[in-house]
Amino acid sequence: MTDSPKLKPGWRELTPAAMITTPGSARDFLTGDWRTRRPILEESKCTKCLFCWLWCPEPAILRTEDGKISIDYNYCKGCGICATECPTKAISMVDEK
């Protein structure tokens, strides 16, 4: 019984043992669509303390060149740790629609 249409590689095309021979493949595995709540940064409250950057388990908090932070929604799973840890409550969690 075969699923169709074929969108992903079949078993004959995959490497044995699910082995990955090229490093860095996690980059291609977007996890942002797992999120049910989205962190929103209110820049005026941010003191650039980087607690969020330190605590994010992904990491989905990016540091921009001018020292500010931004959130990488491609990988953020919406765990809310950044919002909990932020000392100035600059991050709030809102439901994904």
Add this chain to the structure above:
Amino acid sequence: MKTVIQAPELVPMTGSEAVAKAVLQAQVNFIAAYPITPQTIIVERLSDLVAAGGTGAVFLNVESEHSAISACVGASLAGARAFTASSSQGLALMHEVLYLTSGLRCPIVMAVANRALSAPLNIHGDHSDMMGSRDAGWIQYYVESAQEAYDWIFQAYKIAEDERVVLPFTVNIDGYVITHSVESMTLVSQERINTFLSPRKAPFRIQPAKPITYGPVALPDYYTEFKRQQHEAMLQAAPVVEEVTQQYGELTGRRYSNLVPYALERAKVVIVSLGSVSGTVRWVAKNLRKQDLPVGCLRVGLFRPFPSEQVAHLLQDADLIVVLERALSLGSKCGPLASEVVSALYNHSKQPRILDLIGGLGGRDIPPEKIEQIFRAGLEPQSRPGLELEFLGVRE
């Protein structure tokens, strides 16, 4: 001048000593094992021999069977030829890692000294331990003697490491009956073994200079495809077993096979069995054949992949098949070996009657007289249902 025929040199050895000897002759690089009765002597001998030096193998002392097989997986992924041995509770403790071993396609060879599982506590032989890990994705062969245990270590590595297979392999050796009995053995010289078994080639071994990932997550969208691959590798093992046993036969004069049939031609009653009891069954069948009784027997050597087609072909003309089974599946219509036999025969129009006889549990002896009774009872006219399960010699 008379021609002198040189008889092969015979060496007295127990099954455990034979396995240890073969493991070192197979030029294994890495051994991690934890002692458990009745496998202990395999580990003791290996430990002694490695400590004496000159083997080129690493022996890692570990705190449990779970660690032993885990360490072997690491070594195998790094390209080593790895060996472990266990039994009963020890094999059960390895259980979760057995699936990792096959899923990660590590061609590790393990000797399993088959023993009953607790409770009640019992250290003697039956096949409950391996049958509990039946579906862990390992190739499984059940030997009949110490000589076979020795010979199968080499063949196991050659099959397991074949690029068409790349799966782990268990050589099943009946606890005590084979592990602790002394036999006259014929050994193979190191020179000849080296012509049969080359050092392992591991094209995808883990190495810092060329990083690769083993053991990533495979979610519902990929998991099935990887299991399908493993199933294919297991099916591919069957022709490889045929090739390798052929080569080993040419090397040593001892040709092994998936199945060992005896006197199946026009046999009305056939006993099917695994492991050491098969020798006794064959001896009884031979004696009864001399009295013109239409009996025969079939020893199953290779249990995974199960040679279904061959089994069906060999058994289809029997009137009664008695599966003499040293394990049971509590609450099932029959035990694990009978269930293979039944499914093998399902596609055949003539379905013989099958009696699944659960016997030899926890090391209970199955003497020749008992086997003769089974054959003779099977020859009497009777109206048994298609498939029946009975306990051999159970006290009511």
